Amino acid sequence: xxxxxxxxxxxxxxxxxxxxxxxxxxxxxxxxxxxxxxxxxxxxxxxxxxxxxxxxxxxxxxxxxxxxxxxxxxxxxxxxxxxxxxxxxxxxxxxxxxxxxxxxxxxxxxxxxxxxxxxxxxxxxxxxxxxxxxxxxxxxxxxxxxxxxxxxxxxxxxxxxxxxxxxxxxxxxxxxxxxxxxxxxxxxxxxxxxxxxxxxxxxxxxxxxxxxxxxxxxxxxxxxxxxxxxxxxxxxxxxxxxxxxxxxxxxxxxxxxxxxxxxxxxxxxxxxxxxxxxxxxxxxxxxxxxxxxxxxxxxxxxxxxxxxxxxxxxxxxxxxxxxxxxxxxxxxxxxxxxxxxxxxxxxxxxxxxxxxxxxxxxxxxxxxxxxxxxxxxxxxxxxxxxxxxxxxxxxxxxxxxxxxxxxxxxxxxxxxxxxxxxxxxxxxxxxxxxxxxxxxxxxxxxxxxxxxxxxxxxxxxxxxxxxxxxxxxxxxxxxxxxxx
Numbered sequence: 467x468x469x470x471x472x473x474x475x476x477x478x479x480x481x482x483x484x485x486x487x488x489x490x491x492x493x494x495x496x497x498x499x500x501x502x503x504x505x506x507x508x509x510x511x512x513x514x515x516x517x518x519x520x521x522x523x524x525x526x527x528x529x530x531x532x533x534x535x536x537x538x539x540x541x542x543x544x545x546x547x548x549x550x551x552x553x554x555x556x557x558x559x560x561x562x563x564x565x566x567x568x569x570x571x572x573x574x575x576x577x578x579x580x581x582x583x584x585x586x587x588x589x590x591x592x593x594x595x596x597x598x599x600x601x602x603x604x605x606x607x608x609x610x611x612x613x614x615x616x617x618x619x620x621x622x623x624x625x626x627x628x629x630x631x632x633x634x635x636x637x638x639x640x641x642x643x644x645x646x647x648x649x650x651x652x653x654x655x656x657x658x659x660x661x662x663x664x665x666x667x668x669x670x671x672x673x674x675x676x677x678x679x680x681x682x683x684x685x686x687x688x689x690x691x692x693x694x695x696x697x698x699x700x701x702x703x704x705x706x707x708x709x710x711x712x713x714x715x716x717x718x719x720x721x722x723x724x725x726x727x728x729x730x731x732x733x734x735x736x737x738x739x740x741x742x743x744x745x746x747x748x749x750x751x752x753x754x755x756x757x758x759x760x761x762x763x764x765x766x767x768x769x770x771x772x773x774x775x776x777x778x779x780x781x782x783x784x785x786x787x788x789x790x791x792x793x794x795x796x797x798x799x800x801x802x803x804x805x806x807x808x809x810x811x812x813x814x815x816x817x818x819x820x821x822x823x824x825x826x827x828x829x830x831x832x833x834x835x836x837x838x839x840x841x842x843x844x845x846x847x848x849x850x851x852x853x854x855x856x857x858x859x860x861x862x863x864x865x866x867x868x869x870x871x872x873x874x875x876x877x878x879x880x881x882x883x884x885x886x887x888x889x890x891x892x893x894x895x896x897x898x899x900x901x902x903x904x905x906x907x908x909x910x911x912x913x914x915x916x917x918x919x920x921x922x923x924x925x926x927x928x929x930x931x932x933x934x935x936x937x938x939x940x941x942x943x944x945x946x947x948x949x950x
């Protein structure tokens with residue numbers, strides 16, 4: 467963007483209600499130009515912080531007129547560089563953090579309408595005492611925003627029962643690339659007016675429009691919960707325990723996580739205030755959450771104790787502990803949520819948020835992990851995640867004393883490419899819940915199904931022919947033999 471073009475653009479913005487919300491001080495913009503992992507760094511001449519859908523629409527109409535690119539950003543806690551501008555320095559950074567109002571509580575409809583900048587944890591706290599809850603949570607809930615969660619189709623630890631954001635979003639409001647506002651917040655039960663634009667915008671990563679608000683589905687608040695920590699020998703043993711619990715606990719089971727002993731050791735070493743839930747070591751650990759959301763049902767602790775006693779009798783677990791209080795339940799989850807933080811303290815690692823068919827997750831881990839370590843000597847393959855939905859957080863750590871920059875520029879890229887090849891061979895997805903962003907765009911191009919890639923490009927070109935909406939993310943528009 468030339469200085470003259472930038473001045474004309476900013477002058478037009480300053481003549482509007484957006485004037486107080488325009489930031490050109492580079493020191494003020496700088497903290498938002500690097501992704502959460504510190505892997506992507508960009509530049510932007512101006513950051514705009516609208517406070518309403520109308521201001522956002524005016525901004526989009528203005529960037530469309532000047533053909534200026536725009537990069538939307540929520541809590542900047544994404545894992546794939548999807549909210550970071552590139553190094554060209556031509557894109558406007560759009561911060562949605564000031565659009566943080568709860569617009570409407572709809573308890574009789576088990577719904578709520580929240581703006582894009584509402585932080586997930588704040589939404590949870592807003593619903594406390596209302597008898598309802600929004601059943602999605604994740605480690606970054608203190609910074610992740612509703613707009614970001616919608617745009618990346620976030621998952622989390624309760625997908626097993628409640629599904630991803632696609633299942634939890636009943637409607638969206640969004641500003642499209644021409645500055646028009648799509649209002650899907652009415653959430654009609656029946657609506658056959660063509661394509662479902664609500665669902666099209668979920669998971670689009672800001673490449674088709676700017677999500678400004680969402681109508682979210684709620685469910686009854688939890689009366690009580692019991693969190694179980696169990697030790698098992700292998701991922702296959704964890705899979706058997708999952709199948710048993712699905713039969714015995716049914717919908718009362720909201721989460722089922724697996725973690726290797728190595729992850730637990732890292733957390734205990736690097737995260738203050740954590741302690742081992744079980745005496746002695748176990749090769750693998752399962753974290754299970756049993757809830758009660760109807761006061762007339764059996765208490766969660768009583769249900770969990772009965773079920774785990776039968777699991778122990780059948781030899782499905784080696785040892786187990788159950789939370790005796792809410793504080794202990796939180797302590798169990800803190801270990802799971804701290805795995806990534808503890809890993810960073812150990813040194814360089816390359817992370818893969820992948821999924822495979824649920825029935826194949828255990829075999830995938832048991833097969834691919836040793837193959838990875840054999841192919842890349844000195845590395846360690848660490849797999850953990852949501853066994854109930856097939857989401858594997860597959861991390862590979864660098865050999866001891868590796869130079870981080872050299873390793874990321876060389877071996878780490880080879881490792882990721884090989885891991886994604888294995889995922890494709892197992893009929894999986896190279897992105898389970900964090901999106902594609904910049905990080906996985908080229909791998910999606912390399913491994914993606916031609917029909918899927920054709921559809922993604924066609925939709926992007928139809929919505930955004932000038933390619934101003936979060937350019938360089940999700941999809942490469944140019945492809946071999948593509949003349950359109």
